[in-house]
Amino acid sequence: MKKKLIAILVLTVTLTSCQDFLNLKPAYQISDQSFYQNQNDFETALVGVYSTFRGLYSGSVVHYIGELTTDNTEIQWSSPSADEMQLDQNGVTATNAFVRSAWNTCLYTVSQSSNILNRIDAVNFDQTTKNRIKGEAQFLRAISYFYLVRMFGNVPIATQTFTSPAQVAAADLTLKPKEDVYKLILADLTSAETLLPATLTTDKTRASQMTVKALLGKVYLTQQNYDLAATKLKEVIDSKAYSLVADYKTLSTNGNTNLAETILEVDYLSGQTLGNNYSSLFTPAITSMAIFPNNSQGSGRIVPTLDLTKVYEAGDARKGISVSDSVLLIGGKKSYSRYGLKFVDFKAVDPGDGSVSFTILRFADVLLMYAEVLNEQGKTTDALPYINQVRQRAKLPALSALSQADLRLAIERERRVELLYEGHRWFDLVRTGRAQTVLNAHYASQKLNFSVQDFELLFPIPQAEIDLNPALKQNTGY
Structure with missing residues (x-):
């Protein structure tokens, strides 16, 4: 019943050495005796987690989910796949391959991260290095669950290490309330924040303390916990670790690695x-x-x-x-x-x-989130300088004397054009409660017979996963 989840949630790791991997037979029997003996083993395992996580971006799953489902983009090709059309027309079914890919990639990243976290304290090596590895693994588990909870709502929570199929079969892999998922996300991020060094790494493909703070701000904003969101986002701003690049074009053209504005990227x-x-x-x-x-x-x-x-x-x-x-x-x-x-x-x-390179998090996003947080706190005038920093680079006039409602719409539009093709639009519209209003109006303006219904604010649990594990109950409406 849980054969597929065994493949995702059992003790697994992507290794850079084919020989090492082939010596681990079968995969679930990876053990302290065959791996995880020293610092290098954990560094190798962590590279594997990053490799898995980047699948969300390398395969453009984030673009299909975050952009094609919205008024930002559409299919122009004459022979798209059924899965692509479902996303473009807001008719996603439980067999959609992109949705299943997101589910599997995120849960696989969770499994690999948990495997590191559950074994690392038993091995002796430099504590500073150990803390960094733990912090990065917690970040990767947290951001994976953040995608899962926003896409599916209730999802399985599996942070244990499995050493046999029997343990997987006995585990509770039912869907857990989204509130519990957010608790895990926040617990991982707040821990990672203390474990990662304050000094920024020059390699922005890896999580840093500021990466964690930026994601914490986004998580708190999504939960509408504006006070905590404001604190974390302001810490990123006040750190002076990041700044807007002068030329917007450099953000998304050749040579765009490790820019001053970038917080996290995929190269x-x-x-x-x-x-x-x-x-x-x-x-x-x-x-x-x-x-x-x-x-x-x-x-x-x-x-x-x-x-x-x-x-x-x-x-x-x-x-x-x-x-x-x-x-x-x-x-x-x-x-x-x-x-x-x-x-x-x-x-x-x-x-x-x-x-x-593709940018997962960048400073302009932080500035716009902080403007939104201040506006939601009733500090509309205080919010204007942060959105105006972004507008100034775009050669646009500064906004002034806006009501709270008008600034909400201005931030929504600013995020749409500033962060186009970066996978934020769907999540922004759902987070602000504007998805149905905006997207249904878009469909109507195109004379299209599509609409976003209440239940479609979440994606369906992949049917193949339910078939293999009936303990996973389908989201309402699918």
Whole structure:
């Protein structure tokens, strides 16, 4: 009944050494006698957790869930998959492959993180290093559960280490209330905050203390705990560890690693099967297109909506950096076609193997969240300087003398254009209670017979998981 969850939740680790991995037979029998003997073993295991977690971004699951489900993007390609159409048309079913991928990737990351955390204290090595590894593992478990709880609501909580299928079979892997999931998230993050060093690492693919604080601020904001959110977000701002880069374009083009604005990122390397597929997904499926070195075509799967292109204010410097409606063709002519520019590697020989880094958390997000928190606390005037910092870079005039309600809408619009293609839109609209109002109006304006119903604010539990473990009950409405 729990065979699939064994694969996800049992003691598992991704290793950089194939020989080490092949010596562990079967996987659930990984033990203290065969691994986890020293610092290097735990460092290797932690790299494996990061490798698993990046699957949310490398496979564009975050873009399908966070962008294609919204008024930001749509499918332009003539032959999309049924799973893609479900997300684009808000008709997601329990068999959707992208939803299942998110579920499996997050729970696999949870399992790997828990495996490290449950074994590390039994091994003797440098305490400072041990604390860092524990803090990073707690962060990865927390952010994975944060995705899960926002997508599915109630989810299984499995923080133990399993050493046999029998232990998995005996475990309580039923859905737990989302309140309990948030307790675990906060417990992990508050612990990680004390374990990770205050000094920033130059490698922003790894979690730091400030990464934890930024995520804590987002979690508290999602829970509408504005006082605690304000504290954590202000700590990030006051640290002076981050600043807005002068040129918005540098955030999402070649060479965008370890920028002053970046808090957490995923790096890619083309030519070694370590690239991303953004350049294909975000660009048109036109065979005569001449925007890549070998004139490759895109796939047109996640392209900007007409509504999105119209939401930019006049003079917004981000528009020409983020989206285009004119594609260069072989022969020099241009054709009308909307497509995304952010994170597209225009130097890529293969659009499915791009090298532009993807940003998970950045300082502009923190500034906009802090503006939102202050506004919700009734400090609307105090909130304006933080949104205006973001607008100033975009060459837009400062906002002033807005009511609390007007500033809410201004922040919503600012987040939409500032964070386009970064996977925030769906979660922002659900968090603010605006998903149905905004998306149903968007569908109506397009004369589309789609709508977001109450139950669709959560995604369905993957049916394949329920089939293998009936203790998982399907979310209402599916």
